[in-house]
Amino acid sequence: xxxxxxxxxETNELxxxxxxxxxxxxxxxxxxxxxxxxxxxxxxxxxxxxSGEVRRTIDEAVWDFHPAFMKDxxxxxxxxxxxxxxxxxxxxxxxxxxxxxxxxxxxxxxTGEPGRKQAHFLHPTRGDLLAAAGIYTAxxxxxxxxxxxxxxxxxxxxxxxxxxxxxxxxxxPDVWSDYLDPGKLDDAGRxxxxxxxxAESEKxxxxxxxxxxxxxxxxxxxxxxxxxxxxxxx
Numbered sequence: 001x002x003x004x005x006x007x008x009x010e011t012n013e014l015x016x017x018x019x020x021x022x023x024x025x026x027x028x029x030x031x032x033x034x035x036x037x038x039x040x041x042x043x044x045x046x047x048x049x050x051s052g053e054v055r056r057t058i059d060e061a062v063w064d065f066h067p068a069f070m071k072d073x074x075x076x077x078x079x080x081x082x083x084x085x086x087x088x089x090x091x092x093x094x095x096x097x098x099x100x101x102x103x104x105x106x107x108x109x110x111t112g113e114p115g116r117k118q119a120h121f122l123h124p125t126r127g128d129l130l131a132a133a134g135i136y137t138a139x140x141x142x143x144x145x146x147x148x149x150x151x152x153x154x155x156x157x158x159x160x161x162x163x164x165x166x167x168x169x170x171x172x173p174d175v176w177s178d179y180l181d182p183g184k185l186d187d188a189g190r191x192x193x194x195x196x197x198x199a200e201s202e203k204x205x206x207x208x209x210x211x212x213x214x215x216x217x218x219x220x221x222x223x224x225x226x227x228x229x230x231x232x233x234x
Contacts, residue, residue, distance in 0.1 A: 002079060002132070002151050002168045004217070005107035006032045006121075006231055007041065009129065014058050014103055017129060018043045018176070023057030031225040033217060034104075036076040037064045042100040042134060042149050045180040054182060061100075061136055065090070065150035068139035080135060082154045082169055082197060086190040091150070094135035095193070097184040101176060102134040102151050102168075106231065108217060109164040109210075119217045120163050121231050122210040130204070132168040133179060133197055154198065158205045169197050170204035 008030040015022060020043060027039060034040055040063045045056045064076035070090065080091045106123035107130075124130050136149040156167035171179060175196060185193060211233040217223055223230065 002107050002153060002166070003036060004220070005034050005104040007034060007104045008032060008228070009103065009105070011041070011058060014041065014043070018056065018058065018101070018103070018131075020056045020058045023059040025058055025060050028060055029226075032227055032230040033108075033220065033223050033225040034063065035220045036078040037062060039063075040102060040149065042102055042136060043131070043176075043180065044098075044100040044136065045182045047182055056180065059147065061147040061149035063150075064148050065094075065135065065137060066139060066146075066148045067094070067137040078150050079153045079166075080150045081166075082152050082194060085135070085152055086187075086194060091135060092190070094137050095185075096190055097182065098136050099179055099181075100134045100136045100149060101171065101180065102132040102149065104130050104132060106130065107168065108213070109160075110218070111163060117215070117218060119213050119215055120210045121213045121233075122160055122163065122167075122208055123231075124204075124207060125209050126207050130168075130170050130208075131173075131176065132170055133201075152197065154201055156205075157202065159208050159210050160205060163210055167205065167208075169201040170208075171197070171200050172204060175200050 042061045085091045085095045110117040112118045133152045138147045152169045153166045154169050160167040217230045
């Protein structure tokens with residue numbers, strides 16, 4: 001599971017990191033505490049209608065996957081399991097043709113009993129940025145289009161597995177283009193993509209470490225998302 005993460009990068013840094021052309025991120029504010037239903041940033045590729053060329057952009061999305069065919073839900077849909085991303089009707093269409101990367105500097109998980117849970121920050125040991133595999137969709141909300149996204153998760157391993165049984169599917173730069181390719185995948189292509197994600201994410205999992213952080217991050221209603229001390233070890 002991934003229910004909270006940190007992303008303190010400015011958009012110009014991400015444009016350089018992901019070799020993107022810009023995008024729509026006018027409301028973005030770097031944050032040390034991003035929770036489901038919050039606006040997040042995603043990297044995606046689409047074919048430009050005028051030029052026919054593929055453009056890679058960084059855009060905002062609501063972290064609550066909500067396709068147009070789905071009725072309103074009381075619970076946000078923010079994680080898609082890799083085991084069912086090709087078969088579950090909620091996810092499989094987006095996985096075939098609307099894949100994205102969700103950048104983050106790390107994510108939070110908790111251990112312990114309710115009321116006494118200890119927060120942990122899981123982060124890369126190589127570099128300072130992680131790219132999680134995600135999917136996105138769009139629907140018309142009143143008079144505007146709303147883009148929403150979910151992060152794909154897998155069974156946790158290595159340091160992440162010591163804290164929780166699930167973790168995001170993280171990808172290294174050499175497979176970003178393969179994952180973002182906007183071409184629609186058929187059944188065989190979707191299965192090959194799952195195999196790629198599984199193998200590549202194991203490489204990244206081995207480079208992730210964790211440490212305990214202050215419990216003030218536990219409560220999304222009281223935490224200050226702009227507080228950089230949220231990710232400081234204790």
